[in-house]
Amino acid sequence: MTEPTRPMRRQDIRRENEKAILLAAEKVFAEAGFGGATMQLIADLAGLPKANLHYYFATKEELYRSVVQNIFEIWLQAANCFDAARGPVDGISAYIDAKMEISRRHPDGSKVWASEVMHGAPVLQDYMESTLREWTDGRVEIIRRWIEEGKMDPVDPRHLLYMLWATTQHYADFGHQIETLNGGKSLSDRQWREAKEHIKRVILTGIGAQPA
Amino acid sequence: MTEPTRPMRRQDIRRENEKAILLAAEKVFAEAGFGGATMQLIADLAGLPKANLHYYFATKEELYRSVVQNIFEIWLQAANCFDAARGPVDGISAYIDAKMEISRRHPDGSKVWASEVMHGAPVLQDYMESTLREWTDGRVEIIRRWIEEGKMDPVDPRHLLYMLWATTQHYADFGHQIETLNGGKSLSDRQWREAKEHIKRVILTGIGAQPA
DNA sequence: CTGAAAGCTGACCATACGGTCAGGATGCAA
DNA sequence: TTGCATCCTGACCGTATGGTCAGCTTTCAG
Numbered sequence: 001m002t003e004p005t006r007p008m009r010r011q012d013i014r015r016e017n018e019k020a021i022l023l024a025a026e027k028v029f030a031e032a033g034f035g036g037a038t039m040q041l042i043a044d045l046a047g048l049p050k051a052n053l054h055y056y057f058a059t060k061e062e063l064y065r066s067v068v069q070n071i072f073e074i075w076l077q078a079a080n081c082f083d084a085a086r087g088p089v090d091g092i093s094a095y096i097d098a099k100m101e102i103s104r105r106h107p108d109g110s111k112v113w114a115s116e117v118m119h120g121a122p123v124l125q126d127y128m129e130s131t132l133r134e135w136t137d138g139r140v141e142i143i144r145r146w147i148e149e150g151k152m153d154p155v156d157p158r159h160l161l162y163m164l165w166a167t168t169q170h171y172a173d174f175g176h177q178i179e180t181l182n183g184g185k186s187l188s189d190r191q192w193r194e195a196k197e198h199i200k201r202v203i204l205t206g207i208g209a210q211p212a
Numbered sequence: 213m214t215e216p217t218r219p220m221r222r223q224d225i226r227r228e229n230e231k232a233i234l235l236a237a238e239k240v241f242a243e244a245g246f247g248g249a250t251m252q253l254i255a256d257l258a259g260l261p262k263a264n265l266h267y268y269f270a271t272k273e274e275l276y277r278s279v280v281q282n283i284f285e286i287w288l289q290a291a292n293c294f295d296a297a298r299g300p301v302d303g304i305s306a307y308i309d310a311k312m313e314i315s316r317r318h319p320d321g322s323k324v325w326a327s328e329v330m331h332g333a334p335v336l337q338d339y340m341e342s343t344l345r346e347w348t349d350g351r352v353e354i355i356r357r358w359i360e361e362g363k364m365d366p367v368d369p370r371h372l373l374y375m376l377w378a379t380t381q382h383y384a385d386f387g388h389q390i391e392t393l394n395g396g397k398s399l400s401d402r403q404w405r406e407a408k409e410h411i412k413r414v415i416l417t418g419i420g421a422q423p424a
Numbered sequence: 425c426t427g428a429a430a431g432c433t434g435a436c437c438a439t440a441c442g443g444t445c446a447g448g449a450t451g452c453a454a
Numbered sequence: 455t456t457g458c459a460t461c462c463t464g465a466c467c468g469t470a471t472g473g474t475c476a477g478c479t480t481t482c483a484g
Contacts (some may be wrong), residue, residue, distance in 0.1 A: 010430065010481060017431090036247020039472065051433050054473065084301050111330050117389045119243060128392045136393055153396060153417075159410040162390065166382030167375050173385075177329045178374065180340045180347055198371035205365075206418030222451060222460065251442065263463050271437065415480090 016058055020046045026067050030108035033115055034064055065123045068116050071109040072127060074102060082139055088152045088209040091142070092164070093200050099168035100196050105173075106126050110172035136161065146209075153208035160207065230268055232258045238279050242320035245327055277335050280328050283321040284339060286314060294351055300364045301423040303354070304376065305412050311380035312408050315387075322384035323363055324329075348373060364421035372419065379411050 024045035039060055041076035042092045043050040057063035085091030103110055112191055138160070143157035171178065171187075179186050187195065204210055236257035240249045251272055255262040269275035290310035297303025315322055333340055348370070355369035381397075383390065391398050399407065416422055 011429070013481090033245035033247050033331065035249070040470090049433050050472090051435095051474085052431085055430095055432070058473090060472065100219075112277070114330065114385065115245065115327070118326065118385050120247065120249075120388050121392070125392075128389060129476080132389075133393060138279075155414060156406060156410050158393070159407055160414070161384055162380050162407075163411065163414065165386070166378040169382075171376055173326065173330050174374075174377070177340060177344075178334050179371050180333070180337075181345060181370070194277030194368060195371055196375075199375065202372070202375065202418035203286050203414060204366060204418075205420070206414035206416075208417070225451090225461075252440090261463050262442090263444085263465095265462085267460095267462070272442065353434085398431090 014056075014194050016070055017046075017048065017052070019055060021048070021056055021063070022067060022070065026070075026108045026112060029064060029067055029115070030111040034060075039063075045073075055110070067109075067112055067122055069127075069132060071106070071113045072124065073129075074106060074109065075113065076131065076135060079139070080122060080193055088143070088146045088207065089204060091146075092204060092209070095164060095205070096168060096200050099164070100171065100192070100199070103168055103170075104174035104192060106174040110169060114169065114173045130204060155207050160203075163203065167203070170185075171195060185212060218232045229258075230263070233260070233265060233275070234279060234282065237275050238282075238320045238324060241276060241327070246272075246331075249258075249276075251275075265292055266393035273335070274419075277381055279321075279324055281334055281339075283325045284320070284336065284343075286318060286321065287325065288343065288347060288412065290314060291347055291351070294354060298385040300355070301416060303418060304421070306375060308380060308415070309408060309413050310413065311384060312378070312404070312411070315380055315382075316404060319384040321385055322381060325379065326385045363421060368417050372415075375415065379415070383407060 009108055024042045025037075028042045028045060032038075032041075037060075039053055042063070043053050046053070059067065059105050059120070078095060081094035081098050082091050085094060101143050116122070135167065139161060140157040143152075143160060146152050147157075175186075182191070233254065236254045237249075237264050238258060239252045244250075244253075249272075251265055252262050253263050254275070258265070265275070269278065270291060270400070290307060293306035293310050297306060303330055352369040355364075355372060358364050359366050359369075387398075394403070
């Protein structure tokens with residue numbers, strides 16, 4: 001019916017194909033892990049012949065690396081919430097919201113990231129030792145300041161960060177478990193809202209930073 | 213030097229070999245995932261020829277299933293803490309302690325379990341729909357009672373359980389990240405104690421169940 | 425219009441992996 | 455001691471996978 005249209009420019013072709021491949025790869029890596037994923041499966045999901053994948057990404061490792069780096073970018077962007085905040089209530093609330101939104105919108109990416117870390121971060125070790133460490137140290141300093149200013153109880157900033165990561169990431173990585181316990185249905189809008197509110201309430205109350 | 217000793221009884225041979233294989237398998241599955249693990253690697257780590265693995269475990273799937281089931285047992289045992297408790301402070305404290313001890317002593321098992329769930333629980337789906345669901349429903353009921361009795365704030369019991377699982381499991385699954393951020397060193401006894409205390413403090417305070 | 429660069433792909437290859445098996449070694453009950 | 459069940463294993467096999475490549479088509483600058 002509709003004229004197929006395909007006078008695509010070179011640039012577009014490259015961009016679209018890479019995008020399709022990365023999306024397919026993210027899903028397959030998330031579902032099967034690096035070792036269990038096959039280039040053939042990724043190719044099928046992306047709607048391309050396998051050899052075409054190797055035209056854009058020379059090796060499976062390279063493709064995987066690209067996927068993981070993409071996630072890491074998204075992950076780091078959620079950090080901005082923290083900086084702009086004037087206190088723990090604003091900052092931590094915004095961060096929880098942002099990370100929960102990632103868990104909801106990019107569950108596959110979250111799983112790939114979790115898998116990568118669980119297996120000892122073979123491709124992201126350098127990032128963890130540089131970017132992630134800097135990011136973490138910066139937020140630890142912010143939290144420390146909040147504590148000094150009496151805006152929250154004196155809890156260990158690092159363990160607090162781990163708790164934030166853990167609780168939010170859990171809804172992506174263990175989403176299948178949660179769904180199963182939810183009667184086999186994925187969480188509704190309301191349930192996601194409740195999850196966010198629960199986390200914010202418990203943690204903010206727990207660190208003595210409840211809004212006036 | 214020491215006389216090699218090997219008049220081993222049949223029973224012992226079987227038990228020891230199965231144990232060695234399961235231990236090696238747990239480690240390899242944790243490090244490489246199901247797809248990335250190879251029977252050869254597991255055999256080498258267990259100090260046995262590959263063919264011998266297949267004598268005890270017919271297929272890779274069967275071996276994997278055994279590993280996962282073992283973990284699930286340990287995981288469920290930590291549940292007892294909950295039942296004996298008279299209130300949220302006792303119960304949740306004990307549960308956090310137990311789960312953190314699992315994260316510390318069985319990091320590989322925890323990772324295999326996490327991996328299994330992340331990939332959609334292909335071998336444990338039935339367990340999740342029966343045993344896990346029952347366990348969860350039971351604890352939800354206990355928590356609900358505590359709330360009714362005014363022993364803690366009215367938070368959603370399910371999300372509270374997820375938070376407990378997430379925070380404790382995180383120290384195993386993301387142990388590598390935590391170590392990296394800890395200067396490349398694994399957590400010391402003191403740091404593990406601090407982690408436990410932090411989690412207990414924040415969560416118990418967060419749900420309004422702080423001890424008098 | 426033309427030539428070269430970019431994009432594409434079926435067919436192919438070497439390897440690694442899960443699994444098999446025939447036959448030897450060993451513990452053990454009778 | 456004997457017979458048998460259990461335990462063990464080197465050698466082997468079929469398959470699936472990551473990766474290659476020669477040669478095709480398409481885009482597009484000049």
